[in-house]
Amino acid sequence: xxxxxxxxxxxxxxxxxxxxxxxxxxxxxxxxxxxxxxxxxxxxxxxxxxxxxxxxxxxxxxxxxxxxxxxxxxxxxxxxxxxxxxxxxxxxxxxxxxxxxxxxxxxxxxxxxxxxxxxxxxxxxxxxxxxxxxxxxxxxxxxxxxxxxxxxxxxxxxxxxxxxxxxxxxxxxxxxxxxxxxxxxxxxxxxxxxxxxxxxxxxxxxxxxxxxxxxxxxxxxxxxxxxxxxxxxxxxxxxxxxxxxxxxxxxxxxxxxxxxxxxxxxxxxxxxxxxxxxxxxxxxxxxxxxxxxxxxxxxxxxxxxxxxxxxxxxxxxxxxxxxxxxxxxxxxxxxxxxxxxxxxxxxxxxxxxxxxxxxxxxxxxxxxxxxxxxxxxxxxxxxxxxxxxxxxxxxxxxxxxxxxxxxxxxxxxxxxxxxxxxxxxxxxxxxxxxxxxxxxxxxxxxxxxxxxxxxxxxxxxxxxxxxxxxxxxxxxxxxxxxxxxxxxxxxxxxxxxxxxxxxxxxxxxx
Numbered sequence: 001x002x003x004x005x006x007x008x009x010x011x012x013x014x015x016x017x018x019x020x021x022x023x024x025x026x027x028x029x030x031x032x033x034x035x036x037x038x039x040x041x042x043x044x045x046x047x048x049x050x051x052x053x054x055x056x057x058x059x060x061x062x063x064x065x066x067x068x069x070x071x072x073x074x075x076x077x078x079x080x081x082x083x084x085x086x087x088x089x090x091x092x093x094x095x096x097x098x099x100x101x102x103x104x105x106x107x108x109x110x111x112x113x114x115x116x117x118x119x120x121x122x123x124x125x126x127x128x129x130x131x132x133x134x135x136x137x138x139x140x141x142x143x144x145x146x147x148x149x150x151x152x153x154x155x156x157x158x159x160x161x162x163x164x165x166x167x168x169x170x171x172x173x174x175x176x177x178x179x180x181x182x183x184x185x186x187x188x189x190x191x192x193x194x195x196x197x198x199x200x201x202x203x204x205x206x207x208x209x210x211x212x213x214x215x216x217x218x219x220x221x222x223x224x225x226x227x228x229x230x231x232x233x234x235x236x237x238x239x240x241x242x243x244x245x246x247x248x249x250x251x252x253x254x255x256x257x258x259x260x261x262x263x264x265x266x267x268x269x270x271x272x273x274x275x276x277x278x279x280x281x282x283x284x285x286x287x288x289x290x291x292x293x294x295x296x297x298x299x300x301x302x303x304x305x306x307x308x309x310x311x312x313x314x315x316x317x318x319x320x321x322x323x324x325x326x327x328x329x330x331x332x333x334x335x336x337x338x339x340x341x342x343x344x345x346x347x348x349x350x351x352x353x354x355x356x357x358x359x360x361x362x363x364x365x366x367x368x369x370x371x372x373x374x375x376x377x378x379x380x381x382x383x384x385x386x387x388x389x390x391x392x393x394x395x396x397x398x399x400x401x402x403x404x405x406x407x408x409x410x411x412x413x414x415x416x417x418x419x420x421x422x423x424x425x426x427x428x429x430x431x432x433x434x435x436x437x438x439x440x441x442x443x444x445x446x447x448x449x450x451x452x453x454x455x456x457x458x459x460x461x462x463x464x465x466x467x468x469x470x471x472x473x474x475x476x477x478x479x480x481x482x483x484x485x486x487x488x489x490x491x492x493x494x495x496x497x498x499x500x501x502x503x504x505x506x507x508x509x510x
Contacts, residue, residue: 072115073107073146077463080148081499089152090505092139095129101146102127116145149467152502157468159234220269220310221391224277228392232431235471236284243278250274265305272301272310280317280393283324286472291321312342312349313393319356323363324473332360348384351377352397355405362409370409377402396434400426404438407445416448433474436465440477444484452488455481456496466503475504482508 039048041057048057079085088096101107109127113120118141125131133139136155143153150157217223223246227239250271259267279294295318302310315338322330335357342350354377361369381402403426410419423442427435439462446455459481466474482500485493498508 073101073105073111075101075105075147077149077467078460078499079104080152081502083498083502086152086502089143089148090154092134092153094126094133094138094142097142098123098127112146116141118142118145149503151467156238157234157470159468160230160238160470217270219391220266220273220305220307221393223270223273225392227277227281228395231281231284232392232396232433233468235433235469235474236281237286237470237472240278240281240285240287240290243274243281247271247274247278265307268301268305269307269310272298272305272307272314275301276310276314276317277393279314279321283317283321284471284473286475288321288325291317292325295321308342308345309349309391312338312345312353313391315341316353316356319360323360328360328363331363332357335360346384347380348397349394351380351384351402352394354380355402359405359409359412362412365413367413370413374406374409396431400428400430401434404430404434404441407438407441411441411445411448416445420445420449420451432465433469433471436462436469437471437474437477439465440474440481444477444481447481447484447488452485452490452493455484455488456492459496459500463499463503478504479506 039052039055040046041048041060042055043060044057046057048055052058080089084096085100087093088100098112101112102109107115109120109123112118113123116123118138122131122133126133133142139153139155142148143150143155144158224243227236227243230236231239254267254271275294275298279291279298282288282291282294295314298314299311299318302308302314315334319331319334319338322328322334335353338353339350339357342353354373358370358373358377361373381399403422407419407422407426410416410422420442423438423445427438427442430438439458443455443458443462446452446458466478478500482497485497485500501508
């Protein structure tokens with residue numbers, strides 16, 4: 001059977017043959033003698049048609065075109081976390097790195113060059129240590145081309161790279177290469193184009209008359225929906241400045257205009273949403289004092305807007321921040337205040353708040369109150385029909401998240417085996433950031449309940465996801481998991497602990 005590609009090739013050969021015939025005919029008319037030497041295909045040895053140009057027959061050309069490409073350099077993720085390789089990545093020591101890739105994968109300089117998009121000469125110089133290669137462009141070609149985790153090289157995860165651009169992409173110079181690389185600060189500046197929320201309206205008149213405000217938003221939550229979507233995939237540690245820049249833009253515009261009374265609630269809600277998003281991202285970065293201050297401003301904006309949903313959102317995050325600051329009583333007060341203020345709120349939101357209250361009591365080691373509010377949370381979730389169009393920040397919440405929160409409560413009470421059972425099948429459809437966090441929680445619970453082998457397996461399954469995260473909560477959870485492996489015997493536990501600590505930039509020998 002002739003494929004479509006074969007037909008195309010045949011047509012090409014026919015066209016080439018017609019041209020050849022015309023040429024040869026012209027030669028005959030000029031008295032030249034055509035050669036009668038038989039030509040054969042350089043690949044398969046079959047006689048070539050008089051119409052075939054080149055040394056390869058049509059079937060061989062087609063077979064070569066359709067043949068699968070040889071596999072590229074493929075290295076297991078754990079390779080990049082080995083002690084010398086992770087150190088080489090952190091220091092951008094390309095000589096050590098590329099020589100190790102050559103030795104481990106049997107990759108030639110040509111293969112490495114092809115996969116990284118660099119010239120073979122450049123790879124040769126880097127392997128020999130004759131070129132510093134200390135530019136972000138070189139780093140990205142090597143790291144992305146070979147499949148190394150960007151985070152090990154101090155680079156922004158792929159999914160967030162469009163949020164920043166290189167401010168200093170000059171090659172480090174000097175004789176002390178190692179020190180220069182260690183001390184380099186390839187800092188980034190945020191690309192804010194298109195990230196502000198315009199408050200477009202008629203200019204205020206000299207008499208100070210009100211102006212119409214058009215935000216282009218269907219609802220206040222849309223002001224930060226894009227940032228919450230990135231947070232759900234990668235964590236919010238890299239998004240604080242973006243949210244605060246957006247907030248600054250809004251506040252600067254508000255100083256230049258006078259709002260109509262009818263516009264004030266909507267605009268205050270927009271400001272509150274951006275404030276609260278910035279607070280959440282500060283929490284994700286581990287900057288808890290900054291988060292608390294931003295939440296206070298968010299609570300004020302919610303009051304000015306009479307926005308009960310925003311108020312509950314702020315109190316929900318405040319409960320989490322208080323818990324992280326080791327203030328469980330304040331966490332309980334915040335969650336209880338949210339429940340009291342939101343008695344008419346959607347049952348699904350009240351279920352989340354009840355679960356926060358349950359966790360606060362678990363942190364206080366009050367098992368009875370934990371069970372009581374946990375039960376109320378499940379009852380409320382069962383009553384909920386689900387919001388028809390939930391805000392982006394709340395899309396994470398459902399039965400899987402409830403199981404995850406319940407498991408965290410069990411760990412606070414020292415019930416690690418119960419927590420592990422709850423999380424065994426509870427993360428499949430969670431957003432990536434939450435999935436990474438709860439899988440770590442699962443691995444830690446398994447290790448603490450004496451099932452070290454299963455814990456190690458869960459961690460390694462989770463490793464590809466962890467390399468794309470920017471979250472202080474996940475960093476803390478990785479550190480906690482690594483700590484549990486001290487009590488697990490065997491080389492697998494030792495190597496997994498080393499990988500976990502390398503992932504968050506810490507030495508297992510510290």
